[in-house]
Amino acid sequence: MAHLKIENLTKRFGGFTAVREASFEVAQGEFVCLLGPSGCGKTTLLRMIAGLETASAGRILQNGAEMTHLPPSKRDFGIVFQSYALFPNLTVSDNVAYGLRSKGVARADMAKRVDELLTLVGLPGEARKYPAQLSGGQQQRVALARALAIQPGLLLLDEPLSALDARVRQHLRHEIRALQRRLGVTTIMVTHDQEEGLTMADRIAVMNAGAIEQFAAPAELYARPATPFVADFVGTTNFLPATFVAPGRVAAAGRELAADTPAGLAPGAKLRICVRPEDVAVRDVGPGAPNRLETKVGELVFMGAFSRARLDAGGGVALQADFSANLLRDRAIAEGVSLAVALPPERLRVFAD
Amino acid sequence: MFKRFDTDAIFQRLALLAVAAFLIVVLALPLGTLFEKSFRDRDGVWVGLANWVRYLETPSLVGSLWNTIWVSALATAIVVPLAFVYAYALTRTTMRWRGLFRAVGLVPILAPSLLPAISLIYLFGNQGFARWMLMGETVYGPIGIVIAQVFYCFPHAFLILATALSIADKRHYEAASVLGAGQTRIFLTVTLPGVKYGLVSAFFVVFTLVATDFGIPKVIGGRFNVLATDIYKQVVGQQNFEMGAVVGMVLLLPAMLAFAVDRWVAKRQVALLTARAVPYEPKPNAIRDRALFAFCALIAACILTLLGVAVWASFIQYWPWNTALTLRHYVFSNADASGWEAYWNSLQMSALVATFGTAAIGVGAWLVEKTKGAGILRGAVHLLAMIPLAVPGLVLGIAYIFFFNAPSNPLGFVYGTMAILVLNTIAHFYTVAHLTSLQALKQMDPEFESVSASLKVSVWRTAWRVTLPVASPAALDVWFYMFVNSMTTVSAVVFLYGPFTKLASVSIVNMDEAGFTASAAAMGVVVVLTSGFAKILHSLLAAYLAKRTQAWRAR
Numbered sequence: 001m002a003h004l005k006i007e008n009l010t011k012r013f014g015g016f017t018a019v020r021e022a023s024f025e026v027a028q029g030e031f032v033c034l035l036g037p038s039g040c041g042k043t044t045l046l047r048m049i050a051g052l053e054t055a056s057a058g059r060i061l062q063n064g065a066e067m068t069h070l071p072p073s074k075r076d077f078g079i080v081f082q083s084y085a086l087f088p089n090l091t092v093s094d095n096v097a098y099g100l101r102s103k104g105v106a107r108a109d110m111a112k113r114v115d116e117l118l119t120l121v122g123l124p125g126e127a128r129k130y131p132a133q134l135s136g137g138q139q140q141r142v143a144l145a146r147a148l149a150i151q152p153g154l155l156l157l158d159e160p161l162s163a164l165d166a167r168v169r170q171h172l173r174h175e176i177r178a179l180q181r182r183l184g185v186t187t188i189m190v191t192h193d194q195e196e197g198l199t200m201a202d203r204i205a206v207m208n209a210g211a212i213e214q215f216a217a218p219a220e221l222y223a224r225p226a227t228p229f230v231a232d233f234v235g236t237t238n239f240l241p242a243t244f245v246a247p248g249r250v251a252a253a254g255r256e257l258a259a260d261t262p263a264g265l266a267p268g269a270k271l272r273i274c275v276r277p278e279d280v281a282v283r284d285v286g287p288g289a290p291n292r293l294e295t296k297v298g299e300l301v302f303m304g305a306f307s308r309a310r311l312d313a314g315g316g317v318a319l320q321a322d323f324s325a326n327l328l329r330d331r332a333i334a335e336g337v338s339l340a341v342a343l344p345p346e347r348l349r350v351f352a353d
Numbered sequence: 354m355f356k357r358f359d360t361d362a363i364f365q366r367l368a369l370l371a372v373a374a375f376l377i378v379v380l381a382l383p384l385g386t387l388f389e390k391s392f393r394d395r396d397g398v399w400v401g402l403a404n405w406v407r408y409l410e411t412p413s414l415v416g417s418l419w420n421t422i423w424v425s426a427l428a429t430a431i432v433v434p435l436a437f438v439y440a441y442a443l444t445r446t447t448m449r450w451r452g453l454f455r456a457v458g459l460v461p462i463l464a465p466s467l468l469p470a471i472s473l474i475y476l477f478g479n480q481g482f483a484r485w486m487l488m489g490e491t492v493y494g495p496i497g498i499v500i501a502q503v504f505y506c507f508p509h510a511f512l513i514l515a516t517a518l519s520i521a522d523k524r525h526y527e528a529a530s531v532l533g534a535g536q537t538r539i540f541l542t543v544t545l546p547g548v549k550y551g552l553v554s555a556f557f558v559v560f561t562l563v564a565t566d567f568g569i570p571k572v573i574g575g576r577f578n579v580l581a582t583d584i585y586k587q588v589v590g591q592q593n594f595e596m597g598a599v600v601g602m603v604l605l606l607p608a609m610l611a612f613a614v615d616r617w618v619a620k621r622q623v624a625l626l627t628a629r630a631v632p633y634e635p636k637p638n639a640i641r642d643r644a645l646f647a648f649c650a651l652i653a654a655c656i657l658t659l660l661g662v663a664v665w666a667s668f669i670q671y672w673p674w675n676t677a678l679t680l681r682h683y684v685f686s687n688a689d690a691s692g693w694e695a696y697w698n699s700l701q702m703s704a705l706v707a708t709f710g711t712a713a714i715g716v717g718a719w720l721v722e723k724t725k726g727a728g729i730l731r732g733a734v735h736l737l738a739m740i741p742l743a744v745p746g747l748v749l750g751i752a753y754i755f756f757f758n759a760p761s762n763p764l765g766f767v768y769g770t771m772a773i774l775v776l777n778t779i780a781h782f783y784t785v786a787h788l789t790s791l792q793a794l795k796q797m798d799p800e801f802e803s804v805s806a807s808l809k810v811s812v813w814r815t816a817w818r819v820t821l822p823v824a825s826p827a828a829l830d831v832w833f834y835m836f837v838n839s840m841t842t843v844s845a846v847v848f849l850y851g852p853f854t855k856l857a858s859v860s861i862v863n864m865d866e867a868g869f870t871a872s873a874a875a876m877g878v879v880v881v882l883t884s885g886f887a888k889i890l891h892s893l894l895a896a897y898l899a900k901r902t903q904a905w906r907a908r
Binding site for chain 2: 051072073075078079088099101146147150156
């Protein structure tokens, strides 16, 4: 049985719909990420799960029990906010122990439990300090320890890493993920950082304008985006304007290409073809290769391990392609040279426009 | 679908209802009664606008309306520029003794407004030793009123302008001088626009203070009538409550205008300074600094002189014939039947107002800011809490007479007791205390309550263990604000004291009226000393609190 089940959850603020009929399930011990641009409703969705916002419609079930309208204090979750919301006048140990008292933990056990938790998050020996005396990353760990202290069935993380600088953020990503695996606590994290979502989550719900566009594992999301929005938001992608010719055949950049097409299209229907820059093939592109395009290399931007090339395919169509340093050397690719590339049919995603 | 409320939420709603009910009883209902009263005659019969027409047809009453306007305008036109230069010198120069000048500039806040008026009588009155300076004019009337008002309003204008002037972005000044602007041009294009809202605010605040002050025209106004003294005469002198109500409504106008302007200013001021602004650091400039030092020294000398004259007058036998020192004016029972009792009453009332006021207003602000749901109720409480800023003390005072003295009012038993003085004074100073509390609460992370809920800790426990300790400096500020204002206020309580609850400030009015000017001055000195002592205590406590909580406030 799913640990958490969200059914058609909707939140309206006056005439504005912040979350529109969101439905998904989270398995026991799963790490789910709500990913989307700011204002997409991901935080509102999380706050409804926490009971901090009341749902306008829909249901939330935890372990099969309905809790849609329970107040937060009657639900089973721990939460870490972007600001951490650590109590400034309490020491680290008092912050962590804050929820233990209400659970009826004896005083002697409490100190032991706090020590365990601080060791767990990698902060042993900082118990007597105040939050203001800690770095941002350390404060984040205290907030995590405080949330985990009550052994919640569900852990909610609201952009927990976005207030930190890049290096600490990367490090904590792995730590939080490892900790979550070890404890097996079902976790939902809100983030606008796609890399964070891709590296940490078991499954990601990509949200746009209040609705969940796709709910899938990171690899699936990346390889087979369900909508143009997902293709665009997760990773980098080329959009080529195209028209529908026949099932499996589309016209783009002045020629016909093979690609999986959605069902139910009329000939001449406007389409968008989606292809990742790293999927543009250069090796083994013979004269008869499928979906072969004659292009000219425009601008070439050095990005470190690879370079991003702008390829002019004629007819005003340009696409971006990523070439490794190796490939550039082998094929003597430089600005201005002609280059035959192929768009592998199995790598193309076609969307009705 | 089912809904389940937790007990916390139910208690919060009930508490919010209690605060709303409190504000309605101590504010909305009395003011409503006053408004209604202005349309009824002595016997309670509805007479429509008859009272208003009679008001406009009585030349002496309309005359005092005009008097109030021009005296207020004149005092404002004098005090705002003086306070501006003073505040400029303190915030934008490197001259010496800035801390001392700041303290002296704020001294008048510690005194009841009656005190400068009494000092002026000693200086320029019929027996005044500096009477020749008036060149035959009398101090009893507009001259005395304006000078005393300048003293009384100075700190209020100074505080507003010093705050406005202390918010400055160094980069604007650097940009201007890099672009080749001279000192005058920088002042006109950077400094003045930066403080224009502060100036507007200061103008309206001072105008309202002067127009609604009762103590000064009462003591030194002579036969020069203003609205504030009219109310007193109509209500206390002639028992003409209907006309008192009309004058009260008229007196509400400038205060309401000032209130509207203040709200407008507050809305615009927000975006003036970004979080990334670099604070302005004044550079030494010998000529400017010396000139401004001389100016500040002159102002400070005037303030200290007015205060000093009152102190001196309270210690001498009989001005001007016998200047031997004596303590007999401090034996207040010689001058006023209530004697020292009035002072102890003031002390008791101020402590009660400060304690209950801080608690009630703090809880109200907490409910408005930190609880969820009941949006309309929270908005209503906030709106009610803003009303006192627009209501002069005198108006609130007569509103209380009408409301609490009505035979049909079940709350009538508080009339003439200490309780009505405490309620009235809490209501009178509610807004500033409410805004201070709200400000402190807004600075806290809004998720404290959410975290507590997730940790299954009740909101009350978090309020006690986290919110209150973090807000304790603000609570301390509010306590002393209420205390000092309660010590010095006269305007509302002058209508409400009973035979056993006469206050020090009212006693000053009575003793002055009865000709015991020296004793009136002595009582004023005792009040100033008490407020000053409270102020010092406040600073010490605040410093202690800051030190004790330094560890967790450090950034």
